[in-house]
Amino acid sequence: MKNAVTLLAAACALAVAGGASAQSAGQFTAKIGAGKITPKVDSGDVSAPALPGSKVDVGADTQPLFIFAYGLTDNISAELALGVPYKHKLYGAGAIAGTGQIGTVEALPPSAFIQYRMFRPEAMLRPFVGVGVTYAYFQKETGSGQLTALLNTGGPATTFEIKSKVAPSLQAGLAFNINPKWFVDVCVVKTFLEIDTKFSTGQTQQIKLDPLAVVVAVGYKF
Template sequence: MQQKFAVVSKIAALSLFACFAAPVMAQSAGSVVVNAGWAHITPNDSSTALTFTQPALGAIPGSGAGVSRTETLGISVNYFYTDNLAFTADLGVPPTYKLHGEGTLAAAGEIGTAKQWAPTGLVKYFFGDAKAKLRPYLGGGVTYVRYSDVELSTKFQQIIGAKFGTPAAVTTADLSSGFAPVITGGISYEITPQWYAGVSLSYVKLKTDANLTTLATKVGTVKSNTTLTLDPLVAFASIGYRF
């Protein structure tokens, strides 16, 4: 009996030792790594002139709009299909953009704000071995962008309304939704077999159409529009956990 117990004890001890001695495959096939961190968004912005289409009065010469930098909390879920190939879903708290007048609209200052929703799907290729502590990667994918809580400043609404003899006219705006391509690159560093630090830089090729509606009592409904180019660079610093 004692001999049997001794044999079982040795087998159990050897099994336990093997578990600790086996190499931990960090970012390997089947791994799920969730990152959370801070995203800094820098638009490379430009716009077309604000153009009145109803009535067809044409563009306001020299008018334009710009988009300010913004920040938000980002979340990235990475599933390693192989040791090198990962599928990623990028989510997070929708950032709020501030729009400001440029050119002949510069006097308006801040002309509006909008919240952006942009869930993103990416395919990433991680270089090096799954057990390497430092792994650079490149990737690409697509995002679907839509906007909510679009609000125009009182001063900007007054400027538009005054052109039609109704300074108190109410102007609302709608920003178009759509898909946009994304390219990304970054580095993942293994702190422990479960914890990671990551930095990345992504570029989004993004435009949106802003369609404005003004209710001017003297001339009725006024329609105008402009196209905003954002093309943002998104810098993301994060901490990740492997499940």
């Protein structure tokens, strides 16, 4: 995210020097940027038969994002965030913390928000908050040899499936207007997500992910 911080610093400098611009009623905006998703994992145990205390941890990933919004009023906007799948590595935790990587999964989390943008449309800096939903779609779940050794020693490769879910999300951020057409914003999104995992060997596991996303994007007003 080092480049993103540099970009934000440049945007702040331009915002101070440039003229104010509006993000107002009836206006469309499009943004392109990067999002880093970091799951805040609270893992349940793999069900029996498995070593008691068998848990999982999930790594972070960064991917490009495409975001579209429409101004319903001067202060209220509707926003849709789309992107490419995030690729997360799964690691053993708890009683199996020493086993290393036990699998990978791709997650595609399109999100929709209703935002409240503070201050007048002409303001150069506009904080905003949002509430919405995220559809967490999981695909390409792949188990490693370590997972097979844990759940099906000597048997065929262990596979697993994660059920996709809709989850509530909260958003907070700040927009920097550079000129009448261009702007930069940064935001954080907290999603409250608990998933159900089913293994080919019959065990199940519940995992509270509650991911935190940090998004930096450059936008254009139409």
